[in-house]
Structure formats: C-alpha cells, structure tokens
Amino acid sequence: MPWFIAGPAIGLLVVLLYALVNRRLGVSGAYRQVRFLVLGQPITETWRVWFFGGLIAGSLLAAILRGGPVFTLGYGNLAAVLPLALLAPTLLTAGVLIGFGSRWAEGCTSGHGLTGVASRSRGSLVSAMTFWLTALAVTLSLHALTGGVL
Amino acid sequence: MRRASLAIGIGFGFFLAAGRLTDYDVIHDMLLLREPDLFLFFGAAIATALPLLWLLERSGRPSVFGGALRVTRERVQRKHVAGALVFGTGWAIAGACPGTALAMPMTGNVLGVLVIAGIFTGQWMREAVADRTVRLRALAAQS
Numbered sequence: 537m538p539w540f541i542a543g544p545a546i547g548l549l550v551v552l553l554y555a556l557v558n559r560r561l562g563v564s565g566a567y568r569q570v571r572f573l574v575l576g577q578p579i580t581e582t583w584r585v586w587f588f589g590g591l592i593a594g595s596l597l598a599a600i601l602r603g604g605p606v607f608t609l610g611y612g613n614l615a616a617v618l619p620l621a622l623l624a625p626t627l628l629t630a631g632v633l634i635g636f637g638s639r640w641a642e643g644c645t646s647g648h649g650l651t652g653v654a655s656r657s658r659g660s661l662v663s664a665m666t667f668w669l670t671a672l673a674v675t676l677s678l679h680a681l682t683g684g685v686l
Numbered sequence: 687m688r689r690a691s692l693a694i695g696i697g698f699g700f701f702l703a704a705g706r707l708t709d710y711d712v713i714h715d716m717l718l719l720r721e722p723d724l725f726l727f728f729g730a731a732i733a734t735a736l737p738l739l740w741l742l743e744r745s746g747r748p749s750v751f752g753g754a755l756r757v758t759r760e761r762v763q764r765k766h767v768a769g770a771l772v773f774g775t776g777w778a779i780a781g782a783c784p785g786t787a788l789a790m791p792m793t794g795n796v797l798g799v800l801v802i803a804g805i806f807t808g809q810w811m812r813e814a815v816a817d818r819t820v821r822l823r824a825l826a827a828q829s
Contacts, residue, residue, distance in 0.1 A: 537701070537704040537705050537706075538723075539705065539723045539724070539726045539727040539730060540726070540730055542701045542702075542704060542705035542727060543705075543726065543727040543728065543729070543730030543731040543734070544730050544731065544733075544734040545697070545701045546698065546701050546702075546705075546727075546731040547730065547731035547732065547733070547734030547735035547738075548734060548735070548738070549694050549697050549698050549701075550731070550735040550739070551734075551735050551738040551739050551742060552694055553690075553691075553694050554739060554742060554749065554755060554757065555742055555749055555750065555755075556687075556690040556694070556749060556750045556751055556752070557687050557690050557691060557749060557750075557751050557752040558748075558749035558751075558752030558753060558754075558755055558756060559691075559752060560757075560758040561694070561698070563698075563783070563784040563785040563788065564784045564805075564809070566784075567784060567805055567806060567809055568809055570806075571806055571809065571810065582688065583687055583688065583691040584691070586688045586689075586691040586692040586695060587691045587692070587694065587695035587698075588695065588788070589692060589695060590691065590692040590693065590694065590695020590696040590697075590698070590699060591695045591696070591698050591699035591702075591785065591788050591789065592699060592788060592789070592792055593695070593696050593699065594695060594696035594697060594698060594699025594700035594701075594702075594703070594789075595699035595700065595702060595703035595708065595788070595789030595790075595792040595793060596699075596703075596792040597696065597699075597700055598699070598700045598701075598702075598703035598704040598789075598793070599703060599792055599793040599794065601704075602704075604793060604794050605792060605793050605794035606793075606794040607794045607796055608794055608795060608796065609796055609797060610795075610797075611710050611795065611797050612709060612710030612711035612714065612781070613710065613711055613714060614710055614714075614781070615797075623797065624797070624800055626779065626780075627780055627797055627800040627801050627804065628800045628801075628803060628804045628807075629776075629779075629804065630775075630776045630779035630780035630782075630801060630804060631776065631780060631782075631787070631800060631801040631802065631803060631804015631805045631807070631808060632776070632804040632805075632807050632808035632811065633772050633773065633775050633776025633779070633804075633808060634773055634776035634777060634780065634782070634783065634784060634787070634801070634804065634805050634808060635776075635784075635804060635805035635806060635807060635808025635809040635810075635811070635812070636769075636772050636773075636776075636808035636809070636811055636812045637769045637770065637771070637772030637773025637774070637775070637776060637808070637812075638769065638773050638783075638784055638805070638808075638809070639769070639808065639809040639812035639813060640765055640768055640769030640772060640773075640812050640816075641765055641766055641768070641769025641770050641773060642765060642769070644773060644783050644784050644785070645777070645783040645784070645785065646698075646783070646784070646785050648766070648770075649728070650728070650731055650732065650735070651735070651758075652758070652760070653732055653736075654731075654732050654735035654736040654739055655736075655739055655757045655758065655759060656736070656740075656759070657757075657758065657759040657760050658759070658760070658761060658762050659759075659760030659761055659762050659763055659766045660759075660760060660766070662762045662766045662767060662770075663766035663767070663769070663770045664770075666766065666767050666770035666771060666774065667770035667771075667773050667774035667777060668774070669774070670770065670771050670773075670774025670775055670777075670778070671717050671774040671775075671777045671778040672717055672719070672778075674774065674775050674778035674779065675714065675717035675718055675778045676717075676718065676719075678778070678779075679718055686714075
C-alpha cells in the first residue's frame with residue numbers, strides 16, 4: 537500500500553480516537569497496561585488494552601489479505617549480517633532500549649511523533665526531533681562502521 | 687469506548703502492516719536516507735491529523751464517548767530528550783518501534799517477538815529506576 541493512502545489513513549485514526557474517546561493515540565502506553573493485565577495488577581486505562589489487541593488483529597488482517605502470514609526467522613538485512621545467535625540478543629537489547637526510552641519519554645513514534653506533533657505539543661515535538669535525529673545518527677554511524685554492510 | 691478503541695487499534699495495525707512498516711529493511715532504508723517513502727508517510731499522516739485536530743478542537747464539540755475534548759499537550763521537559771535518545775537508539779538498531787514491533791510477528795516475522803519481550807522488560811526497568819529515584823529523594827528529604 538503506497539504512503540499516500542496509509543499515511544493519511546493513520547492520521548485520520550489519530551483524529552478519530554480524539555473525536556470518539558478523547559485519548560491521545562499511543563502504543564507504548566498500551567504495553568504498560570498489558571503488562572499490568574499479565575501480572576494481575578490493576579489496569580488503570582482499559583481502552584489501551586483493547587487498542588493493543590486491535591493492533592495485533594489489524595496487522596494479522598493485513599498479512600492475511602496479502603496471502604500470508606509467511607513465517608520466517610529472517611530479519612531483513614540484519615539477519616544477513618548477524619548469525620541468529622547474535623541477532624537474537626541484539627533484538628532483545630534493542631527492544632529493552634525501545635521500552636526504557638519510550639517509558640522515560642512517556643511516548644514513542646505514535647504518541648509523541650505522530651499524535652503529539654499533530655497536536656502541536658512542544659514537548660512531543662522536541663521528543664520527536666530527538667529520536668528522529670538519534671535514529672538517523674545511529675543508523676548512519678552503523679553504516680559507516682560496518683563499511684556499508686548494514 | 688472499548689469497541690471504538692478496538693476498532694481504531696485494528697485500523698492502526700492494519701495500515702502499519704499494509705504500509706510495510708513492519709519490515710526492517712523498509713525502516714533501515716529510510717534511516718539511511720535511501721527511501722523517501724516513510725518520511726512521506728509520516729508527513730502525510732501529520733498533514734492529515736494536524737488541521738483536522740485543530741478544527742475538531744475549535745468546534746468545541748465533545749467526544750462521542752469520552753466527554754469534553756482535551757488534547758494532551760506537554761511543555762518541554764528533560765524526559766522528552768533523555769527518553770528519546772535511548773528510544774531512538776533502539777529504534778535504529780531493531781528497525782522497529784513499539785507499534786510496528788507488535789505487528790511484526792503477525793506478518794510472519796517471528797523474531798519480532800524478541801523486540802516485544804525487550805520492550806516489556808525495558809518499560810518495567812524504567813519504572814523500577816523511576817520508583818527508586820522517587821524513594822531516594824524522599825529519603826534525602828527526610829534526613
């Protein structure tokens with residue numbers, strides 16, 4: 537699906553969530569509520585659990601419509617560079633950084649980058665600029681350090 | 687409220703996966719500045735949401751299920767920069783953010799499960815650190 541359909545559709549969902557349930561669309565906060573659910577702790581925002589479940593179902597739907605899901609142990613070019621024994625801990629560690637950082641910033645690509653910026657929230661704008669520039673710097677550094685392999 | 691949240695979640699997951707944001711190579715090529723598509727994707731999403739949100743707020747209309755509309759806005763704080771530095775690093779390495787990681791295994795990318803497990807762990811670690819800081823400050827205030 538081209539960007540000029542998927543992008544505006546995602547933008548509309550941000551507006552729709554405000555128009556319907558008056559909430560900032562964000563995924564990292566949903567992980568937190570699902571953790572409460574799994575650990576048997578009190579859930580403080582129920583809607584986030586439903587959103588989390590919906591996200592999983594929606595992506596599965598997209599995969600099915602494409603004739604999938606096609607299960608693989610690959611991970612794009614990263615799997616071509618790293619053997620599985622290195623790839624697995626790398627992905628787990630990267631996940632920890634994503635979780636730690638998104639919780640610290642209290643928002644991720646969706647909460648700050650998309651919804652926060654579209655709401656003209658200054659904190660979100662600063663956060664989004666920071667993680668975009670960081671991700672670009674880290675990626676381009678990895679590219680240079682690996683001699684263009686990554 | 688639950689059904690609306692579920693439906694919007696379904697839509698969100700659908701368009702993330704359909705837009706191939708669940709693909710490491712797609713994210714990586716964007717961050718290498720090789721492919722403009724994802725920047726256009728983000729730009730189009732914000733260009734759609736920003737004016738509509740502004741209009742929605744200006745209309746003064748309450749939300750359907752959640753009462754009077756209150757759009758979240760935050761002043762700039764240290765957490766916005768500090769957290770984003772850590773988050774951006776992980777995003778660059780895994781080529782995934784919390785939303786796309788969640789969609790990854792559903793598209794068949796099994797190793798996405800490791801990123802998801804890491805996110806749960808990392809969030810829990812951050813909260814443990816934050817709790818500890820609060821306790822230490824309280825102790826310091828007492829003494």
